[in-house]
C-alpha cells in the first residue's frame with residue numbers, strides 16, 4: 310500500500326435515498342475496505358432540485374456542492390438499484406446537472422466504477438448507466454462487474470452488507486481502483 314498517492318479522494322454516488330439503502334450499504338462496505346490514506350465521501354443527493362435550464366442561471370447551493378465534490382474526486386463509484394429495469398430518477402437527475410457546461414462537466418475524464426444492488430437483479434440499469442457515462446465522457450472502470458441481486462439476503466435490516474462473496478468483489482474493486490489511480 311506504500312505506493313498509493315497521498316490524499317486520494319473517492320466519491321460515492323448512491324442512486325437511492327432510502328434510509329437503510331442496500332446501495333448506500335454497498336458504498337459503506339467499500340469504504341470500510343479502503344486503506345486509511347484514501348478519503349471517501351458519499352454525495353448527498355437528497356436535496357438536489359430537479360434539473361431545469363432556468364435553474365442554471367442561478368445555480369442552487371446543493372448543485373454547486375455536488376459539482377465541487379465531484380471535481381475534488383480522483384474517482385467516482387456509483388451504486389444504484391434497478392428501478393423498472395433502469396437506474397433511478399434520483400441518479401439521472403444528478404447526472405443531468407453534472408452533464409452541463411455551466412458546471413464545467415465535472416465527470417468528463419473522471420474514472421467511474423458502477424456497482425449496484427436490487428431486490429431481484431441488477432443488469433440492464435448498469436448498461437443504461439454505462440451509455441450515459443460514455444455520453445458524459447467519463448472513463449469507465451469496467452471490472453469487476455458488481456451486480457448484487459436478491460439483496461434482501463445479502464444485507465441486514467439496517468442496510469449493512471453481510472455477504473462474504475460480495476465483500477470479496479468489493480475487495481477486487483478496491484484493488485482495481487488503487488491500480489487505476491497509481
Ligand SMILES: Cc1cc2nc3c(=O)[nH]c(=O)nc-3n(C[C@H](O)[C@H](O)[C@H](O)COP(=O)(O)O)c2cc1C
Pocket residue numbers: 325326327329330331332333390391392393394395426427428429430431460
Ligand atoms: C419504483 C421501483 C422499481 C423497482 N424495480 C425493480 C426492478 O426492475 N428490478 C429489481 O430487481 N428491483 C426493483 N425494485 C426493487 C429495488 O431493487 C429495491 O427496492 C432495492 O432495495 C432498492 O435499493 P436500495 O435498497 O438501495 O434503496 C424496484 C423498486 C422500486 C421502488
